[in-house]
Amino acid sequence: MAAATDDLLIEARGLTKRFGEFEAVRGIDLAVHRGELFGFLGPNGAGKSSTMRMIAAVSPVSGGTLRIFGLDPRTHGPHIRGRLGVVPQLDTLDQELSVEENLRIYGRYFDLPRAECRRRTAELLEFARLSDRAGSVVDTLSGGMKRRLSIARSLINRPELLLLDEPTTGLDPQARHLLWDRLYRLKQEGVTQVLTTHYMDEAEQLCDRLVVIDEGRIVAEGSPRQLITQYSTREVLELRFPARDGSASTAELADQLGGVGSRQEALADRVLIYADDGEHALGEVHRRQLRPDSALVRRATLEDVFLQLTGRSLVD
Amino acid sequence: MVERHLVAYRRMWLIIVSGFFEPLFYLLSMRLGVGRLVGDVTVGGRPVTYVEFVAPALMATSAMNGAIYDSTGNVMVRLRQMHLYDGVLATPMTPADVAVGDIGWALLRGQLYAASFLVVMTAMGLVHSWSALLTLPASAAVGLVFAALGFTATSYMRGWPDMDWVTVATMPMLMFSATFFPVEAYGRWRWAVNLSPLYHGVAMIRSLAAGVWAWSMLIHVAVLVVLAVVAVVVAARRIDRLLRA
Known part of the structure; x- marks a missing residue:
């Protein structure tokens, strides 16, 4: 495979998503390259989450083309999902399992060997600063801890591309800063990240490049600095x-x-x-x-x- | 999927064990009370005591109960409250994997009840034929059908109040599947008994426990297998519709 296409992790042309009559995403063009931290900015209901779900190879594309790792999510869904990490907007942690089991069992969904799951779980507990809560039931964790666990869980398969849907919504400043720190560390380790947010400071701090989405369309694109210079x-x-x-x-x-x-x-x-x-x-x-x-x-x-x-x- | 449930239920073993006692208490009450009042019954031309008649039916019922418990209420929680499946579908797992995994787990739970029940029956001296071992695959078929039906039904439910329909469906099935009295007793309503999936399980397990063979058993097997396959396919489609919009 040529280096140029290998570098292009997400490519969308005229991407649309319809729910019955309602058109949530109305023709989006995107290109996200390896190593980037890319942001979707937009008000509630702008189509950010719908786009993210299509990229996650969970929600079928209604129109246009979408390639993740150069593959079509329609035909290569499981393969694509195996190389992705997803942090959903609402935590989908397993409330019947402990913190440690949440990570270990999630790794098994990726068909990783048990010993490998154990090894990675220990690493990720450390990374998420949850080692001392390993045996706790999920319900007893604070909001910030749950988000950190969600992020740790999304890393169990060592994803090449991490999708984060409003990762810091509802967190206190301390928890947000800890989370930003972890995301920044991942970026330095070379993990490509795509995040949605409606916190401007978050986008400004973290994103190399971002698009502003409104009513299902991209209305602006560039680095935070470029956008400020251009529109303000x-x-x-x-x-x-x-x-x-x-x-x-x-x-x-x-x-x-x-x-x-x-x-x-x-x-x-x-x-x-x-x-x-x-x-x-x-x-x-x-x-x-x-x-x-x-x-x-x-x-x-x-x-x-x-x-x-x-x-x-x-x-x- | 099954591995996840094993880990999760390690902490909830009491819930599982409790489900086994319900049909067991039924059986004990039959032995102590009703069995003395009622005379012998014939199965496939062979006379058996009333307790011997009822026990296999209760075994089928316990397989049904175990499968239904896990494929309705628990699936509801995983689907609507815990959003467990949303998390699982973000991995290489497909909706079919989820359906097969969870139906398989519910089937295992039913099988656990049925197997313990068979042990109790043997201990009570109610089993006379080696063909009784075949009641295990038969109860697995019962478990599979009800696990898949329960799962599919749950996917259509909007909230907990809808859960009552499960009882509305299983209670008459328990009463009118030739469980407590022979199918001949239904007279001209006999055809209706055929509509109950539980009846086909009861009839099959009863013949096997008594060591009686008949061609009609093939029909029962066919009904159960066809129902199970259809229900599994529908269940996978429902997960797809619900979670991958």
Whole structure:
């Protein structure tokens, strides 16, 4: 096999997924290469999980083409799944088994020899910092421990490609940072990872490259830095004004601020000014005789990009 | 799959053991009470005591119970509450593997009950023929049918209230599968007894335990095997439909 195709772990063209009348994924093109940490960013219901389930060779493709390791999931499902690790959005740990048995028995589903399962289980317990809980029943673990166990379980077959569906949703900051640390270590070991998230800091910290999905389509693609440069300014100035009546006033203020920075956005309680130099923009605000209660200059984040691309209204 | 259950049930052995006692208590009550009131019954032209008549039927019932326990309630938990199968299907395992594994496990549980029951029957002096050993494969067929039917039925259930249908189905089967009285007693409703899968198991195990051979046994075997195959195939399809949308 040529090096170029060997390097391409996921390739999708015009990938779609329909559930009856509803089209969850509407034609996605993707290419994920070996060693990458690739992210799907999008609001709830954007089609992230549906795409992940198709890549995991669990959910059948409705249209377009999908190749994982150069293979068609329709015909090579078991083979593909044997080389994948999957961390589902909701833990599917075996509640009737202990922590240690969860890992060992999962390895058996991959048809690994018993002795090998035992060896890898000990390793992974160490990796997930769960060695002292090996005999515990799953139910007694904290949320963070369960996620770590899920990740450890997904590694039992030494996957070439790890799929993580919202790995840190619902975790406290300590648990998230520990998890990020583990994912980063895996990346250094050369494990290709694809993750979905709606935490921007997570995507910014971890992903080499990401796509923003909205309503089943890719609306932007690039590295976190590229996306910020392309869809936002370097800095954002947040202005809070004394309370007046209603949101119309922030819109009026935004009008009065026309021409300051490269773009103005009126929210219910504040006005955002996108500018490459936030301090300079603030000076301009003062020159126009506007007196905000507070003014904050910050670096633009992926969150600004995300909200610009997918809108601020609640999608559910 | 089967290995997983073995490990899981190491901690729940009491639940398994308890299921065995139900038909055993039935049998003891027959021996102590009803058996003295009722005279002999003929099986294939040979007279046997009432206890000898009922015991093989209860053996078939215990195979059914064991298989049903595991393929309904437990499958429901694995499917809807634990999401166990979702995790398993992320591995090279296929829906057919899952169905075969779990039906196989339920069958084993039924077989465990049936085998213990046979031991008790032998100890009580109710077994007179070496052909009684063949009741084991026969009860395996019963277990397979009910494991597969239970699994398939469970896949259609939306929640725990639907579980009551299992009792609605198995209770009359226990009562009206020529379990406690000969099929001749059903008169013109005799044809209806043929609709019960349990009846075919009861009839077969009863003949084998008594050491009586008849051509009709082939029909019973055929019914059980066909039912089992159909149910396993449907079960695998249902898992596919439910979990791989």
